[in-house]
Amino acid sequence: MDLKDYISSGIIESYVLGLATPDEEKELDQMRRLFPELNTEIQSVEKKVESLAFAEAVMPPAQTRNEIVQRIDWHEGNNNTRNNDNSNYTFINLNPNSQDNITVHKWWRIAFITLVVLSKIFLFFAILYYLKFKQAEENKSSQAAPATTTVQQPVTQP
Template sequence: MNIKTYIESGIIEKCVLGLATPEQEAEFHYLREIYPMLNVEMEIVELRIENLLFEEAVLPPDHVKDRVMDRIGQDYQRWQERPASNGNGHTNKPPEYISIKPGWNRQITVSIWWRCAFIGMVVLTMALAASTWYLHKQVDHLQDVIIHNNYPQPPISR
């Protein structure tokens, strides 16, 4: 297979945009495992499409941003004016706002302690599954022994 021709066929763009048929997506996924160059090409296509979207994006009018920022300021002032405790023993927490930044954050960082906890939970789950299987086999064996001892086989007559 000529990989250059495959890349130029536009199938990567179709897959990234979700316009490919399931067969085309399956084929592309399979070929990505064989040809690592397709992964690089897919990232290039994703970035190119993202850049095009940002270049052609229509920004909202400036007065919309001003109104939103005023509203946030009013909410924050109201929060500061509230008493520290609302009578139930609960303290008021400041409002949380999400920072929206353009672009994709392509990395997720996880603390080493979360990784250790995850590995520990996997090991514990496997140990519990193994012990459950072992105990189930023991119970089956004991049931067979009890049934055999309580109901002996009749003697075979000749």
């Protein structure tokens, strides 16, 4: 394979961007051993990518920088006080404006537990009365069966 064709194939750009497969990386390493010019080409592609990244960079809003600095300062201050204080306090971060968590009021929990307990009670009584009903039907059918079988006595004439 010609070196210029290999360079124009785009494998160097893939390698620099981290998109090359392991096989392509092995192939590029072998080609770098054979052709030292590839090292300079890789360096020039890296410089081009870096210059493009800086040229097209978008500055983040000032608000973002301030928030990050506050977080860093807070964590550093928290670590320093812990080291100086030598106390066994556990810090709990309470963020009332967080939209990530869903909270459930304690009355809903009580209502749910009550609903579960009542459903278990109703299920118990449903099974109990079902069994009593079946037993009553069996008793009724067992009592009705002898009543239907009457023995006829011979009629005697006077």
